[in-house]
């Protein structure tokens with residue numbers, strides 16, 4: 005009987021019958037793995053990615069989590085990496101070589117932009133950026149365009165891209181399509197269904213969910229692509245610990261209820277922000293007035309805790325941000341706690357003009373939402389009274 009995705013999340017990867025009744029996945033901690041005899045050693049050497057060979061390449065725990073992710077994404081093959089960023093950079097490095105061109109969405113996560121500008125260019129790869137409305141995209145495609153890389157929704161401005169449009173254009177032109185799906189996780193959207201070749205997720209965020217872990221996911225239906233990406237990660241010495249995979253395994257079990265609660269709290273905070281006169285811009289996908297709302301609804305079934313907004317300039321912004329008690333200043337969203345981050349841009353290609361406003365991204369956590377509102381209200385009052 006085909007089980008629903010949420011049931012699969014709870015049970016996939018648990019083998020109590022093999023693990024003395026443990027419902028949880030055992031944590032194998034190995035650098036060296038021992039071979040019974042010469043023949044087993046030779047066999048493992050030939051099948052390094054599938055058989056126990058060396059702890060940096062796989063342990064029982066890391067391969068178990070990779071299999072779980074492949075089941076949840078219905079992808080077949082998954083490479084795990086040391087962080088979300090290394091998942092992106094190592095995948096790009098796998099497919100791009102000197103004189104190739106790559107197209108990247110201009111709303112990508114800033115470290116991806118930095119990698120493209122300084123590292124890819126060093127290897128002789130030409131990078132072009134395109135906007136989420138895909139205007140001009142066809143004109144940007146050249147004979148040597150090898151790859152289209154998309155982040156959707158963008159993690160600061162939540163711009164959404166038409167997934168089918170991108171993947172079919174890429175297929176027509178024999179270009180590899182890759183997407184960073186961190187905003188929604190596999191629960192909110194599976195871009196493989198819409199034809200993407202490779203999906204990347206930073207499991208550091210919602211999957212791990214407790215602000216204590218780094219982990220990257222690269223998943224695909226293609227054995228060829230999997231082999232190439234895995235080879236790159238091995239050659240560069242990228243490493244994933246079993247403990248890290250265990251944290252993600254643990255996080256997965258409560259992913260759905262956590263995301264639902266982040267979303268519920270965020271919706272209330274959105275309504276609160278809307279009611280404040282000093283807030284003059286709000287970027288939030290479940291807002292029906294958001295210009296990405298329709299496209300988001302078409303492809304995504306869940307929201308999350310992210311909201312970006314601006315505050316009218318009225319003196320020292322420290323009076324607002326330093327008077328918050330519950331919202332803490334910090335980067336890595338997706339954990340249980342509420343965060344606020346001052347922004348310089350909403351896309352790395354374009355600095356924000358901050359003459360008349362300050363911009364922030366908040367991640368709405370799992371606290372009682374009345375405390376979150378009170379926190380913002382108090383800090384805004386102090387800011388306005390200065």
Ligand SMILES: Cc1ncc(COP(=O)(O)O)c(C=O)c1O
Pocket residue numbers: 087088089090113155159184186187206207208209218219220335336337
């Ligand atoms: C959209 C997106 N992708 C990738 C990353 C990188 O993830 P990590 O922090 O695990 O390297 C981030 C981190 O903020 C992100 O927001």
